[in-house]
Amino acid sequence: MSRAMEGVRRVNINGATRNLLVGCAYVALLATLLWLAQSTLNNYYLRILAVIGINIILTVSLNLTNGFAGDFSLGIAAFMSIGAYTAALLSLPVAMKTASFPGLPAWLQTTSIPFLPATIVGGAMAAAAAVVVGVPVLRLRGHYLAVATLGLMVIVRVIANNWQDVTRGARGINGIPPLSNIWWAFGWAALTIYVVWMVVHSPYGRAMIAIREDWLAAQARGVNVLRTRLLAFVLSAFFAGVAGSLYAHLITAITPSSFSFVITFNIVVMLVVGGMGSITGSVIGAVLLTLLPEGLRQVETALAAGGTPLYGLSQIVIALLAALVMIFRRQGLLGGREIRLPGMTER
Amino acid sequence: MRRTWAFLSLLLAVSLVLAGCPAPVMTPAAAPAATEAPAQETAPAGEPIKIGALYGVTGGMSSIDGPGLNGFKLAAKQINEAGGINGRMVEVIAIDGKSDQTATTSATTELIEVHKVVAIGGLNDSTFALAAGPIAQAAGIPFVTAGATLPTLPEQIGDYFFMAPFGDDAQAYAIADYAFNELGARSAYMLVDQAYDFTTALARFFKERWEANGGTIVLEDTYNSGDTDFSAQIARVKALDPQPDVLFISAIPNEAGITTKQFREAGLTQPIISGDGFDTPLIAEVAGELADDVYYSTHASLDNEAEIVQSFVAAYEAEYGRRPENAFAALGYDTMNLIADAIRRAGSTEPAAIRDALAATQGFQGVTGVISYPEGQRKPIKSVTIIRVQDGVYSFVTEIQP
Structure with a gap:
């Protein structure tokens, strides 16, 4: 009896330490993999990897609203756009600002801050926009919410197109310092996964899932429905803004049309194919649907060189894949389950 | 146990993706080399x-x-x-x-x-x-x-x-000069697509040259690429008195046909002028016989006898x-x-x-x-072609050195 008690206590103490150790081990593993990639792969593969990292951030954060809280939001391109523009305006060298942005407020024209704070501010601006928009918009549910968030995308685009002094309108911002790399992309991706995982396994996360399953019942049990949904919405927007900043500093040129419905569509497909309500599913969806079009494009290029140009093949295959997943595996590849890595405790 | 297997297979998949990253490229990249091997043999050297x-x-x-x-x-x-x-x-x-x-x-x-x-x-x-x-x-x-x-x-x-x-400056100058000198126009209306660098820049350069030539801009209006209804803009043109001599439309190919059609249907008969965004079969296809008196500047005319x-x-x-x-x-x-x-x-x-x-x-x-690239510049000095569309038929008008 006493030995059994001792055993339980030992496991508990070791459990906390072990969690920390396991966490450190995974960070070290990720760093090693990134270092390996950095030292062996050429710029092309590194760029694709960076895109994968950005797509993981977007998909995992979208999962919070669409998968866990059950709100079908399509505003991701809008939040990316806000994050991208904010971060780009902050990180552009002062000399370039004075040349290209004569109409900027003086304080902004004479400041240029490093990538990390610029990205955080970009995310924060997106989150702030989500708070402002969220309160009225989250009164809606289902496809009403989807259409309202789509409207948000149009509004942001119109503002970006017309606020000439700050966004340079349709000409967009170019010459953004190329600071994004796999370290930033996967560092932020790891943070996103960690935060979303923690939230989902906290009382807030349980409240989100309860709302998704039956919001009336959740409300009756004392869950503050609006506040919980807003939390998911704002957190998701923050990471979308971060991803926007990473995107801007990867592509180095952004225009209002960079953040169109196409991006939203791609991310939603990654989410749905991976399985809504599964974080690991989102990661798999993002990896798969970034690599697949790239791989298929190689086939297109090779076919064209061989005399049979079949450009557009990759888009058709992706769309077909999405349709097939919906027909045969509506819950997505992982269907709301998680793949647990060894050493990770059930929370 | 099932979970372990799931994890192991995932690990395998991930390592395959990481280790084999170059693999999906290598195969197709090798394919064209293989098909073109005979061509390479006949290649004179290297x-x-x-x-x-x-x-x-x-x-x-x-x-x-x-x-x-x-x-x-x-x-x-x-x-x-x-x-x-x-x-x-x-x-x-x-x-x-x-x-x-x-x-x-x-x-x-x-x-x-x-x-x-x-x-x-x-x-x-x-x-x-x-x-x-x-x-x-x-x-x-x-x-x-x-x-x-x-x-x-x-x-x-x-x-x-x-x-x-x-550059857009050259083609905008060319059509401005042509409309001013050859069509004898003195007042112009401008309709500008706000969604593209190209359309806004073209409009800016057109206005600059037009005003330098001594012409006037009676109204500047805008739309966004993707719009399909131009009745509000048309109403504003029709309200102008006196009417402008030419209608300058800064559009991408997508809107070239539909703007022409709607402006002509509304009874506006002035020459429509534009840049190479109008170099598209869509004008004739969409506007049909209404595609009349349209002039645009572009890179080349395939009717050029050269x-x-x-x-x-x-x-x-x-x-x-x-x-x-x-x-x-x-x-x-x-x-x-x-x-x-x-x-x-x-x-x-x-x-x-x-x-x-x-x-x-x-x-x-x-x-x-x-x-030819002038010393230190990487934008060529080139002649600009003017094309006219009449009854839905495109014809070469002239070449201008702006």
Whole structure:
């Protein structure tokens, strides 16, 4: 009896330490993999990897609203756009600002801050926009919410197109310092996964899932429905803004049309194919649907060189894949389950 | 246990993806080499020279990038039939930019890092050129844009970036001069698409020249690409008194037909003038017989009697079974030939040597005009073609040196 008690206590103490150790081990593993990639792969593969990292951030954060809280939001391109523009305006060298942005407020024209704070501010601006928009918009549910968030995308685009002094309108911002790399992309991706995982396994996360399953019942049990949904919405927007900043500093040129419905569509497909309500599913969806079009494009290029140009093949295959997943595996590849890595405790 | 298996298989999948990253590329990359092996044997000397063709052949740019790529490949084929460049064959590696910035930048890096091209040509829009150009610049690979006309591109991107077309300033000046001098117009109405660099820049340069010539702008109105109803704008024009002499519409090909149609249907009969955004069959297709008295400036007219133009049209027709769709086919053709000319003169396939030879280009005879780069500039001085559409028929009017 006493030995059994001792055993339980030992496991508990070791459990906390072990969690920390396991966490450190995974960070070290990720760093090693990134270092390996950095030292062996050429710029092309590194760029694709960076895109994968950005797509993981977007998909995992979208999962919070669409998968866990059950709100079908399509505003991701809008939040990316806000994050991208904010971060780009902050990180552009002062000399370039004075040349290209004569109409900027003086304080902004004479400041240029490093990538990390610029990205955080970009995310924060997106989150702030989500708070402002969220309160009225989250009164809606289902496809009403989807259409309202789509409207948000149009509004942001119109503002970006017309606020000439700050966004340079349709000409967009170019010459953004190329600071994004796999370290930033996967560092932020790891943070996103960690935060979303923690939230989902906290009382807030349980409240989100309860709302998704039956919001009336959740409300009756004392869950503050609006506040919980807003939390998911704002957190998701923050990471979308971060991803926007990473995107801007990867592509180095952004225009209002960079953040169109196409991006939203791609991310939603990654989410749905991976399985809504599964974080690991989102990661798999993002990896798969970034690599697949790239791989298929190689086939297109090779076919064209061989005399049979079949450009557009990759888009058709992706769309077909999405349709097939919906027909045969509506819950997505992982269907709301998680793949647990060894050493990770059930929370 | 099931969980362990799931994890193990995931681990396997991930490691395969990571370890085998180059694998999916290697296979298809090897494929063209295999199919072209016989061509290589007959090649006079050495490996083929790899040149990248970057076009958005799917998506929004496809109607002009598709013909552009066809023209580009046609030029390469003719070069190879004539014995290649300095005895080496040309291999064009064409990657689809999908009219998407992310895909375009990935494709640019792929051309440089995986296929090791010595120069890149293509892209007909500034939005994509601004994303792809800096990558080539950083890698020290010459990039020649076939049709992006934002005049500040070479300065914005750097000394490895060249333009095959004239800038928007040149084409805007040309149509402004033509309307002022030849059509005798003195007052103009402007309708500007707010969604593109190209349309806003074209309008800015038009206005600058028009006012310098002594003309007046009676009203400036706007819309956004994708709009399909122009009745509000038309009502504002009709309310003008006196009526403007010409209607300047700064549009991309998408709206060229629909604006013409709606303005004519509303009973506005003034000449409609524009830039190369109007160089599309859509005017005649959408507006039909209403496509009357439309003038636009563009890169080339396929009706131009000049021998170089007619032999290009004939070769394109023989290769693809149809006439070149628009001037962008000719621009693609010229871009490939311009790069080949530079490699020939450089006597080397070192990207830096090609860059220097490109910068020294003087009097290069292209289908779209004579290309010369003035000292220290990478935007050519070129003639601009004016085209008239009458009863749905396009005809060559004149060439202007703005």
